[in-house]
Structures are given as structure tokens and as C-alpha cells.
Amino acid sequence: MQRRDFLATASRWLGLGLAALLPFGAARLLAPASASPPQARPGQRNYLRPPGAKQDDAAFIQACIGCGNCAEVCPPRCIRFHARDGGERLNLPYIDAQARACTLCGKCMAVCPTDALTVTRRREIDMGIAQIDRSACYPWVDTGVCGACVSVCPLGEHAIGFKMWNQYRPVVYDGCVGCGLCVEVCPHPSKPIWIVAREQGSVARHSL
Amino acid sequence: MTTPSRTFLLRRHLNKLRWLSLGLVFAMLLLLPMLSVYQNYAAAHAYDLLSADEKAFYDLMHGLTAPFTADPAEDLDAIKGTTWAGRFFGYKIGDPLSAVGQLAAGGALYWPLLFAVLIPTLASLLFGRFFCGWICPASFLYELNTGLGVWLDRIGLRPGRRRLDRRLKYLVLAVGLGLSAATGTVLFAAIYPPAVVGRELYYAIALNGFGTGAVFFAATVLFDLLVARRGFCRYLCAGGALYSLLGRYRLLRIQRVPASCNDCTKCNVACEFGLDPMRDGFGQECNNCTACIAACPTDALEFRITWHDQPYQGPGHLGRRYRRQPGGDTPERPADGGEG
Known part of the structure; x- marks a missing residue:
């Protein structure tokens, strides 16, 4: 009899536990984790974190409460969300620089209620660093003059400039913070400029 | 016996005011993405x-x-965000559940977030689950859904009226905290209906359309229709559980005045949370929504400032049961009341 009581109690608690798990399971099942979009090049960051984001991905996921305020204040509306996928990244923000890039205005950092995005000085933001494919970029293969990336860069000569003696060949300097505006404006269909993690990038040195 | 005249401000209209408040919050959630x-x-x-x-x-x-x-x-930019987290003229306001969830996920306190949830927490300590009844944008839709259930009932489709154990939501809260700590994710963000509603409205209006949260919310609405009236709020909502705990010793409570009560059960029918106002069964689940006050034909329910509920005060003095019994004193509280 005691055993039966125990089994009854145990099954009741099991049922209760399953019922309590139900909403979490439903939410997770609806948004399965998906593979990140295919990288055109090794190390390419297709999805950038908003500026001021915690560098460690796990720490960022822990800190973000998925409120969406960062996107709501974003003037270019470049911040999007893992709304229908993402698994544990569900409702976390990202920036797809090829579609719409960050202008480093800093409003998202100011509005974030948690430390997922912390207010960072513009030059110290680290979303990555731009890399240029010199075998495709129009001026580098001598198929035209361009300079779109250099003109649009919000950090100017600290981040990107023209190679000495050759006016329109862009090179990236270590001041680049990886906002991705150059990626957005690049007119080449294969986007021969892209963002990688800072430690994976290589930069030109300022040398005159 | 004469009915004591106990009136207070807007007694009859509090429920309408509440609908106004719910509607304003919901309209704000529609307007803010458009402004964005x-x-x-x-x-x-x-x-x-x-x-x-x-x-x-x-x-x-x-x-x-x-x-x-x-x-x-x-x-x-002065007003931004949702009821889950937002900015109101420079002051950030957050849902207490967001701070609790983030604390569980990250294991560290971030004091600006605590500062943001301070006012809602203090208000919950004073007013109990008022957020659920007066502000929550999901409540707005759930109450409309209850009305839909009434209409469906009229044409012969009977909505579910099951009663579960309302302590289940505390288990949901505890399980959510454990899962958040285990996975390092603020899981409440995905299952807490006001957060889901605010976010999905934003996705739908300003971004590329509804996310999966809309499907989740539709499932909760179906749960309410098919299983239990307001079932998600009563049995599964983790935020409701947190607010109930915060409001356990709330200072502003609805109480019954037996001298003017006639045991008509209109309050029990009106109570969306399935509580038992007619037998003084409010408890920490009561969200001060005032629907029972609006439904009461004899003005026998009123707000009082006290930190505990009355035990069952006996049948209403205007009712038949009170007149039949010899002394008119407090009899045993009926056993069928309360649970669920």
C-alpha cells in the first residue's frame, strides 16, 4: 500500500513537472536552433552583434533579456532579431551588415536595460574588423575607381584609407571597429569587403 | 436591514478605468513601433x-x-520599449521577472536593471498582482478571448472550464529559474505573454513580421479557450507567480462587507481568475481587477488597506442563508470553495 502511495505521489509530481516544462518546451520547439548563414569566406561574420555587445557569446546570451529596445531606437533600423529561429539565441539581436549596417550612433548601448550592450566610446567598439579581397575589389584589380568604403566610413582615416601612391585602392587600418557600413555600400556584387573577428583580421600599418 | 452606504471614489467605474488602462497600454504597444x-x-x-x-x-x-x-x-526616443523593458523619459523600467530571470541565467546582479525593476516591485508589494489586471497587454487579449468564449458558448461551442491546481505556476517559475541557470539563457523572455505580445507586435509592425512567439501566444489563447478560462494566467504564467508572491502581503485588498452581501454569486462568476470573493476567498492570486466590485449589485465589495484577508465571514446578511440560520453568526466555511 505504501508502495502504491509512493508511486502515485511520484507520478503526480512527474506529471506536474512535465506540465511546468510545457511552456518552455513549446517555446523551444517553435524556434529550433539553426545553422548560421553560409559564410562566403573563412572567418566571415555574417551576423554582427550590436555595438558595445559582450564579446563572449555565452555571456551575451546570459545578459540579454530579449526586450528589443536596441532595435526600437536604432535610427537606420539595422538591428534584427532571431525571431523564428535561433534556439537559445531566440529574440537576440544581430546586424546583417550586407542588408543594413550600423552607423555607430550609440543609442542602442544607451537604451539597453542590461549589460548585454554597455556604453562604449566609438573608437573602442569592437564588432570585428573589415577585410578586403584584393583580387575582386574594383580598384585593386584595376577595373575602375570606387572609394565607396572609404567615403562612408564613420571613423575616417583611422579605420580605412587609400593605399599610398595608388589613390583608390582601399586598405583597412586597426582603428576599424567593424560597423559594416563599408560592406553595405560596396557596389561589387560579391562584396569583396567583409567583417571578421578582430583576432582573425589583418590590417595595414600606417606607414608613410 | 438597511445597506450601509459605503462608497469610495469611482466605485462603479473602476473596471471601466481598468479597461481604459489596458487599452492604452495596448495602443501604446501598437503606436511605439510605428513611431520607430x-x-x-x-x-x-x-x-x-x-x-x-x-x-x-x-x-x-x-x-x-x-x-x-x-x-x-x-x-x-523619450518613450520606448514594452512592458517587459522600456524607457520612460530617461528612466528605465523593467519587469521584475526580467531581473529575476537574468539573475538566474547569469548568476550576477546588474544593479541598473535592479534599479529599473524597483518601482514595479514596490508597486507589486503594495498592490499585489495589479500588473496582471491593469497593465499586462496579454491580459487585454486574454480578457477579449474570454468574451469570445462567452459568444462561442451562446452558439453551442462550450469553452473548457477545467480547474487545475493554481500552485502549478509557482512550479513553472521554479522550473524556469532552474532551466535558466542550467542553460544560461533568460528563458522567461520566450514564455512570458506580456513580453511575447510586446515583442511580436514590434516584429510585426517594424520588422519582417511575426516571429514564433506569435504562435506560442496563439497556443496560450487556445489553451484558455479549450482547457480553462484564463488558464495560462492562473496556472502557467511565471510572471503571475512572481507577482503573486510579491503581492502576498499587499496592502491594498478587495474585501467583502457581509452586512451588504446577499450571496448572489455574481462576483464569483465575474472573477476571471476563478477566485471566491463571495466567501472571502481572495488570496495572493487576486489581481485587484475590480471586476467583482463592478458586478456586485449591493456594493458589498470594497478596497481596504490591510495586509491580510478576512477569513470567511459567513453568509451575506441580505441573503436567504443568513436569515434561515438561528444566530446569524459565522458558520463553517463551505468545503467546495477556493481551489483552482
Whole structure:
């Protein structure tokens, strides 16, 4: 009899536990984790974190409460969300620089209620660093003059400039913070400029 | 016996005020994403490049906001966000559940977030689950859904009226905290209906359309229709559990005045949370929604400032049971009351 009581109690608690798990399971099942979009090049960051984001991905996921305020204040509306996928990244923000890039205005950092995005000085933001494919970029293969990336860069000569003696060949300097505006404006269909993690990038040195 | 005249401000209209409040919050959740899109257009300074639809939208928003702002791109940032987390004239306000969930996920306190949830927490300590009844945008939809259930009942489709154990939601809260700590994710963000509603409205209006949260919310609405009236709020909502705990010793409570009660059960029918106002069964689940006050024909329910409920005070003095019993004193509380 005691055993039966125990089994009854145990099954009741099991049922209760399953019922309590139900909403979490439903939410997770609806948004399965998906593979990140295919990288055109090794190390390419297709999805950038908003500026001021915690560098460690796990720490960022822990800190973000998925409120969406960062996107709501974003003037270019470049911040999007893992709304229908993402698994544990569900409702976390990202920036797809090829579609719409960050202008480093800093409003998202100011509005974030948690430390997922912390207010960072513009030059110290680290979303990555731009890399240029010199075998495709129009001026580098001598198929035209361009300079779109250099003109649009919000950090100017600290981040990107023209190679000495050759006016329109862009090179990236270590001041680049990886906002991705150059990626957005690049007119080449294969986007021969892209963002990688800072430690994976290589930069030109300022040398005159 | 005469009914004591106990009136207080707006007694009859509190429930309408509550609907006004719910509607305003919901309208705000619709308006803010539209303002965000308008700010996007305004910041781009490219009116001439907009399509005809976008121009019409821009003109509408401009007409709405022009009297109040000179520079929409900056001034309209004053109010942002949802009830889950937002900014109100420089002050950040957050849902207490967001701080609790983030604390569980990250294991560290971030004091600006605690500061943001301070006012809602203090208000819950004073007013109990008032957020659920007066502000929550999901409650707005759930109550409309209850009305839909009434209509369905009239045409012969009977909505579910099951009673579960209302302590289940505390288990949901505990399980959510454990899972958040185990996975390092703020899981409540995905299952807490007001957060889901605010976010999905934003996704639908300003971004690329509804996310999966809309499907989750539709499932909760179906749960309410098919299983239990207001079932998600009563049995599964983790935020409701947290607010119930915070409001356990709330100071503002609805209480019954047996001297003017006639045991008509209208309050019990009106109570969306399935509580038992007619037998003084309020408890920490009561969200001070005042539906019972509005339904009471004899004004036997009123707000009082006290930190505990009355035990069952016996049948109402205007009712038949009170007149039949010899002394009219407090009899045993009926056993069928309360649970669920």
C-alpha cells in the first residue's frame, strides 16, 4: 500500500513537472536552433552583434533579456532579431551588415536595460574588423575607381584609407571597429569587403 | 436591514478605468513601433524616396507627433520599449521577472536593471498582482478571448472550464529559474505573454513580421479557450507567480462587507481568475481587477488597506442563508470553495 502511495505521489509530481516544462518546451520547439548563414569566406561574420555587445557569446546570451529596445531606437533600423529561429539565441539581436549596417550612433548601448550592450566610446567598439579581397575589389584589380568604403566610413582615416601612391585602392587600418557600413555600400556584387573577428583580421600599418 | 452606504471614489467605474488602462497600454504597444519606423524615415531625410504608402504613413505619423516634437528622430526616443523593458523619459523600467530571470541565467546582479525593476516591485508589494489586471497587454487579449468564449458558448461551442491546481505556476517559475541557470539563457523572455505580445507586435509592425512567439501566444489563447478560462494566467504564467508572491502581503485588498452581501454569486462568476470573493476567498492570486466590485449589485465589495484577508465571514446578511440560520453568526466555511 505504501508502495502504491509512493508511486502515485511520484507520478503526480512527474506529471506536474512535465506540465511546468510545457511552456518552455513549446517555446523551444517553435524556434529550433539553426545553422548560421553560409559564410562566403573563412572567418566571415555574417551576423554582427550590436555595438558595445559582450564579446563572449555565452555571456551575451546570459545578459540579454530579449526586450528589443536596441532595435526600437536604432535610427537606420539595422538591428534584427532571431525571431523564428535561433534556439537559445531566440529574440537576440544581430546586424546583417550586407542588408543594413550600423552607423555607430550609440543609442542602442544607451537604451539597453542590461549589460548585454554597455556604453562604449566609438573608437573602442569592437564588432570585428573589415577585410578586403584584393583580387575582386574594383580598384585593386584595376577595373575602375570606387572609394565607396572609404567615403562612408564613420571613423575616417583611422579605420580605412587609400593605399599610398595608388589613390583608390582601399586598405583597412586597426582603428576599424567593424560597423559594416563599408560592406553595405560596396557596389561589387560579391562584396569583396567583409567583417571578421578582430583576432582573425589583418590590417595595414600606417606607414608613410 | 438597511445597506450601509459605503462608497469610495469611482466605485462603479473602476473596471471601466481598468479597461481604459489596458487599452492604452495596448495602443501604446501598437503606436511605439510605428513611431520607430517614422523615426527611421525622419532620420534618413529621404521623404522623396519613399513610396506612396510610406509617404501616407509618414504624413500620418507626422500629423500625430508634430504638435509635440520639433525633432522626431531625437525627441520621440523619450518613450520606448514594452512592458517587459522600456524607457520612460530617461528612466528605465523593467519587469521584475526580467531581473529575476537574468539573475538566474547569469548568476550576477546588474544593479541598473535592479534599479529599473524597483518601482514595479514596490508597486507589486503594495498592490499585489495589479500588473496582471491593469497593465499586462496579454491580459487585454486574454480578457477579449474570454468574451469570445462567452459568444462561442451562446452558439453551442462550450469553452473548457477545467480547474487545475493554481500552485502549478509557482512550479513553472521554479522550473524556469532552474532551466535558466542550467542553460544560461533568460528563458522567461520566450514564455512570458506580456513580453511575447510586446515583442511580436514590434516584429510585426517594424520588422519582417511575426516571429514564433506569435504562435506560442496563439497556443496560450487556445489553451484558455479549450482547457480553462484564463488558464495560462492562473496556472502557467511565471510572471503571475512572481507577482503573486510579491503581492502576498499587499496592502491594498478587495474585501467583502457581509452586512451588504446577499450571496448572489455574481462576483464569483465575474472573477476571471476563478477566485471566491463571495466567501472571502481572495488570496495572493487576486489581481485587484475590480471586476467583482463592478458586478456586485449591493456594493458589498470594497478596497481596504490591510495586509491580510478576512477569513470567511459567513453568509451575506441580505441573503436567504443568513436569515434561515438561528444566530446569524459565522458558520463553517463551505468545503467546495477556493481551489483552482
